[in-house]
Amino acid sequence: MQEILNILGSVGFNWHVAIANFINFLIILFLLNKFFFGKIGKVIQTRHDVIERGLSQASDAEKALANAEEEKKKIVKDARVEGQSIMEEAKSSATAVAESIKKDAESEAQIKIAHLSEKEAKLKESVEKEFALRAPEVVAKLYAATLAKEMTASDNDALISRMSA
């Protein structure tokens, strides 16, 4: 052992200084471990976790967005189909309503026409009756007038045209 110490002594070995250096390095090791590597390592790990969480949240959001997009497409498609069917239904019901209105109007018109024809026939009949009743009187009056007044050729033509009108 002494021999080793002598050999080491030739390169300036001194137990006290070596032990002081040993303790000094252990103190440095403790400080660096606690305040440098411990702290920096923790910060890097925390940042890594935050990034990892952010990425996973972004991926979840992306999936949710894709799902929402899919859902939107489905809803729009369903709405389009539903709209189409509603339109078809409305169209057919409108046609039916128009058809029934037309039918009603036609039947009403038919009734009115019949009613008017009947009225016309009655009126004709009453006119004819009236005429039959009053014709001799009118002819007599006319004749009397004609006889009372000398008729000129132009009066005669006017009378004829008035009669024929």
Add this chain to the structure above:
Amino acid sequence: MTEAKTVEPSTFLHVYEEIPSITAPTLGNIGPVTIATSTVTVMFITILLVVLCMFASRAKLIPSKFQHILEIFYEMVTDFITSIVGDKERAGKIVPYVGALMLYLIVANLLPMFPTIGSFYVLINGEHIPLFRGATTDFNTTFGLALAVIVTMQIVGVREQGALNYLSHFIQIKQVVKGFKKSFGEGMTSIVGFFVGLIEIVSEFAKILSLSLRLFGNMFAHEVLTVILLGAFSVAVPAIWMGMGLLVGVVQSIVFVALVTVYYSLVLKKEGNGH
């Protein structure tokens, strides 16, 4: 070293400096501890690292530019250890030990290259001696570092594998008993294993010497060669060599740290089989 010597005056082509002594010049004593010029450098490095710790302790989630540099260093150390250990989880367990060592060595090896650091002199026995001698050019510093590495390695080993399990690598009594219970042949083989275990204890001490002497030898040789080159050609060659000093400092730090990482990896639990 403390003897007064006549130094030739420097000229344009030759800078005469005394070849540094293998032992660092002594400034005084604090109790039994000798304060050498390398000790002053160690103190300075300690202050620098404490200041660094103060900055690092304020690390925030959104980093500043300086924190970016610290984080890059942290990631670099983690990647370096992972490349040796082979697994990031196992590497994470020794990052503080290896990282602290790497930081200390890089600062210690590169600090003498820093301009103006070499301009501080102290007058001892009528001789001007540089106040800051490279910390790793003193064997006591490298020995202290290597000793700390081996001690912390044992702590990591015990923590990882459990005290009894870890110590059973060195004192293999259990294996001998088991071996003889199986057969005589296996018992004899386990006796060989027992002696190998005892040699392992010696190898742990040898690691301290090999690590410390390698680093000290390389860094001290670089310093001696710088002075020799300054004396021979003061203009271009020393500048190139001093530039090389940056590389030497970094490479020696990496070599030391790589070896230490390998030692640590041997005491870490392996994946799957427990140890």
